[in-house]
Amino acid sequence: MQRWEYRVVSVSDGLYTSTLNEYGSEGWELVTVAHDVRTAPEQREKGLPVPPGLGKLGQAASKLSELEGRDASAPEPGSVSTTLLWVLRRPLDDDYED
Numbered sequence: 001m002q003r004w005e006y007r008v009v010s011v012s013d014g015l016y017t018s019t020l021n022e023y024g025s026e027g028w029e030l031v032t033v034a035h036d037v038r039t040a041p042e043q044r045e046k047g048l049p050v051p052p053g054l055g056k057l058g059q060a061a062s063k064l065s066e067l068e069g070r071d072a073s074a075p076e077p078g079s080v081s082t083t084l085l086w087v088l089r090r091p092l093d094d095d096y097e098d
Contacts, residue, residue: 003092006031008085020086028088036083040076 007028011019020030 004089007088027090031087034085040079042077
């Protein structure tokens with residue numbers, strides 16, 4: 001009975017052909033491409049709570065607190081990102097042991 005070894009990789013944009021050719025030269029074949037969909041978690045509020053009723057001053061304080069706690073490289077809360085995952089396989093040798 002044929003046994004397979006599997007590998008799941010994420011391929012950088014624009015490098016699909018060269019990456020697949022590299023894996024192919026090592027005996028891997030493409031089985032499928034799957035989507036890895038993720039939603040960025042909502043951020044918890046940081047800092048001191050601002051009581052309602054302070055008008056523009058309260059809005060400005062809330063915005064400053066939000067900007068201080070946000071990582072510029074982090075995705076927006078609730079945003080969705082999709083990564084392509086490439087599923088590859090190659091036959092295992094007959095003398096392979098678990």
